Amino acid sequence: MGLIDKLSGKNNVYNDNVAFLKNKGITFKDQGYVIKFMKSKNMSFRKDIITSELFEEYLKQKEIIENEQNLYYTDNLKILKEHGLGFLDSGDFSQFMENKNLSIQKNLITEELIVEYLKQKETDKKIEEQEKLKKQQQKEIKQQQKEIRLNVEGYDFSCVLNERRRGILTGDNIERVDGFCFVEKDKLIIKKRGQFLKTDLGDKIIPYANISAIDFNNAGLLQMNSNLCITTTGFNKIILELISEHCYNLLNNAWLNFNSKRNENNSxxxxxxxxxxxxxxxxxxxxxxxxxxxxxxxxxxxx
The missing domain is CATH 1.10.10 (Arc Repressor Mutant, subunit A)
Structure with a gap:
């Protein structure tokens, strides 16, 4: 028999085995387990025909392995539940056991393991809080550095606003600028700074007496950022972007207090x-x- 005949014979065995497994409902993915099983018996998927007896033996061994793997899984889920740890915690606990070369399927969870896991979880929580605090501090430092760089400090809140500005080359155009807002008793002062070069663009002063309405638009499905709309005399509108509801309340309360005192004086x-x-x-x-x-x-x- 020549080389081609030998290869052809091997391919026939392979194809027959694939067809046999497919007929038995074994997917292509599960063929790998059958090949490993045959190797453990010094057999080859390409050379040796899979018989019904061999396949039955494979199924029995597979069942034994699966039972061994899931021996303690159900019991362990009950133990976790008794300690106030739900199904979602089982994934974290499983990873915790794997780190200790244990398996949630094969090893029964002990009281000592639970205590150790809860301590580690508490430690991880503290580390996470410290990291969160560290990031917040870094953010505050950056903000302070920005204030020093822009020569702006003591403001009540910051925002972004669109301003119509006239450039030497570009002519009239809408430009986004950073605004630093100071909420006074009788007016709102916005110190404007360029977003790119951080240059001083002057102040926008809005007397409360000229304001007819202040509206807050929260972020939604069609609007990514919340903004504040100030309607002034003559129905001119000034939009302050990236504003929180807290900042809106601060400005709105100052405006309402001003109007209240003005009404008292005019009584x-x-x-x-x-x-x-x-x-x-x-x-x-x-x-x-x-x-x-x-x-x-x-x-x-x-x-």
């Missing part, structure tokens, strides 16, 4: 009280208790 009752107070001081002037200078000073305060 007719306020004018009546001022007139009564002025008459009292005039009485004191006529009686010689106060000087004309003191009366004039009080008059200016009340009117």
């Amino acid at each position: 007719p009752y306020q004018n009546i009280n001022a007139a009564e107070e002025l008459l009292k001081w005039h009485d004191l002037l006529e009686k010689g208790i106060i000087t004309p200078e003191e009366f004039e000073k009080k008059k200016r305060e009340l009117i």
Whole structure:
């Protein structure tokens, strides 16, 4: 028999074995397990025909191996549940056991293992919190460095706004700039800085008396970032991007407080009280208790 005949014969055996396994419902992936089983018996998938007896022996061995592998799995899940560890924790616990050369399927979980796992979990949690704190501190340091670089400090919150600016080469165009907002009693001051060169672009001052509405738009499915819309006299709108709800409340409360005090000052009752107070001081002037200078000073305060 020539070389081609020999190769052809081997291929026939291989094809017959593939067809046999396919007929038995064995997938291509599981063929690897059959090949390993045959090697353990000093047989070759390409040279030796798989008989029904050999296949039955393979199935029995496979069942034994699977039973051994899952010997303690169900019991271990019950043990984890008794200690307040759910199914989602089983994956972490399985990894913990693998690190100790143990298996959640083959080794029964002991009380000592549970205690050790919980201690490690607590340690990992502390490390994670420390890392989180470290990142926060690094973020704050970067922010402080940015403030020093931009010569801006003490602001209440930062934002991004679109400004219409006129360039030498580009003409009129919309430019995104960084804004650092100072919430005062009677106005909002936004110190503007260029995003690229970080240059000082001046201040935008918005008196609360010129504001007619402040709206907060939270991030949603169609809007990636939350923003704040300030509507001023004449229905002009100023959009501040990357604003949190906390920043909105800070500005909105300052604006409402300003309006509340302004309404109190414009109240007719306020004018009546001022007139009564002025008459009292005039009485004191006529009686010689106060000087004309003191009366004039009080008059200016009340009117």
